[in-house]
Amino acid sequence: MTIDTAQLVAVIREVLAEHDGGPPRAAAPSTPRPGVQGDGVFADMDGAVNAAAAAAQEYRRCTMADRRRFVSAIREVMLKPENLDNMSVQAVIETGMGNAEHKYLKNKAAAEGTPGVEDLETTAWSGDEGLTTVEYSAYGVIGAITPTTNPTETVTCNSIGMLAAGNAVVFSPHPRAKNLTLWQVRQLNQALRAAGAPENLIVTVSEPSIENTNKMIAHPGVKMLVATGGPGIVKTVLSSGKKAIGAGAGNPPVVVDATADIGYAAKCIVDGASFDNNVPCTAEKEIVAVDAVADLLKFEMVKQGAYEASAEEVRRIEALVLNQKRTGPDTGWVGKPAAEILRAIGVEPPAGVRLIVCEVDASHPFVVHELMMPVIGLVRVPDVDAAIALAVELEHGYRHTAIMHSRDVKALTRMGREIQTTIFVKNGPSFNGLGIGGEGFPTFTIAGPTGEGLTRTRNFARVRRCVLIGDLNVR
Ligand code: NAD
Known part of the structure; x- marks a missing residue:
């Protein structure tokens, strides 16, 4: 039996509108365009990682004020009522899982509450020997693997935290959430472009697959991996030889x-x-x-x-x-x-x-x-x-x-x-x-196995010490 998506959206929308004045009820969701490249979507993993690496280089020249502006642009586009609506409804339709009204709440929480640039607190020591600062600095390109269960929430949450920390990100979504994730990556790219960000800070491939995820994990351009999913993918990233965060299964x-x-x-x-x-x-x-x-x-x-x-x-x-x-x-x-x-x-x-x-x-x-x-x-x-x-x-x-x-x-x-x-x-x-x-702040990447806990911007950054000898201590 073929499912008429438009009809299904209309039914879900009607049910949601009846329920408690529930939120999702905006214009019809945009039709995802799988297979079409551009706006951060690449035909192959090599192209995606290379583009993200170039973006990460360019991003280094941006100011902290720029970063704040880009993070705000992500929040704004993900909080547009029609986009919250689309993500909540389409996630249920495409993955066949969950409840659109609750997904709306999760998407909203991720866009509003995920910590941003302010999470990068600098430590400093000053004294007779001079001044030392300890700062959170970018890894470069992060490879992020996202689950079917929170497909858009994880992309929003990871995008904010990873870009706030100065990185570019390559997403490897679950194939069951492909269309929606491609749509989301495009929305994010369009919003970042309008905010003046380097092109391709957030990328993915048009055909997500386990093979493409493995290519991403092995790609020398990817400096850090973040896996949000079951035990299999967490084990895979932890065996990669790269810095990795594993956010795995639970049974609460x-x-x-x-x-x-x-x-x-x-x-x-x-x-x-x-x-x-x-x-x-x-x-x-x-x-x-x-x-x-x-x-x-x-x-x-x-x-x-x-x-x-x-x-x-x-x-x-x-x-x-x-x-x-x-x-x-x-x-x-x-x-x-x-x-x-x-x-x-x-x-x-x-x-x-x-x-x-x-x-x-x-x-x-x-x-x-x-x-x-x-x-x-x-x-x-x-x-x-x-x-x-x-x-x-x-x-x-x-x-x-x-x-x-x-x-x-x-x-x-x-x-x-x-x-x-x-x-x-x-x-x-x-x-x-x-x-x-x-x-407390929301997150959709909870790293029990690797110990970061509820992940935040600083977890996507390296710690670097800068030491100046003899001066800039003014006490
Ligand atoms: P999943 O493990 O099937 O898939 C997660 C991601 O990993 C997907 O993108 C998938 O394509 C990829 N993947 C899975 N196996 C792979 C392999 N062998 N090689 C390459 N890529 C692989 O999980 P799911 O069904 O999407 O999500 C549900 C699971 O994730 C549950 O166990 C849940 O508890 C866990 N989860 C954990 C967190 C957390 O923050 N700790 C958050 C959400 C979900």
């Missing part, structure tokens, strides 16, 4: 203990685990609840839009959404709405259903593996110590994200110390840890 557990405000915890978990249909790497992927509150938690979750699957329904969901080896999701079901999953197992979805909760044991694939869909396993444990221990086990040492609902400060502290994740959200939905509704 949410622990609920007996002291938690259960009604509030239930709302947070349903909000967080259904956000963008659970595709964010930070979203709650399994619940570990102490026995004393597990039933109440499920009851409250149902009030918030969750559907509790019976044991028989859990078996049908398993057969539908797991891969054949039961080692992860069937990619066809990643990021699909809860209602679609329920319909596919023969259950008429209740109005407004957002999440499917399945009580299972601790070895079940729904809690062991990252599903990235609004199906969440719940495991019942006797007490908070057992909950923390199981959460640590289910997080698999990814050091990514964990969430806990508790009013026991000692228990919260213990969980934080034991689980060692890059993000630990206490008493809120997971997306609060991304700078959406919580304090």
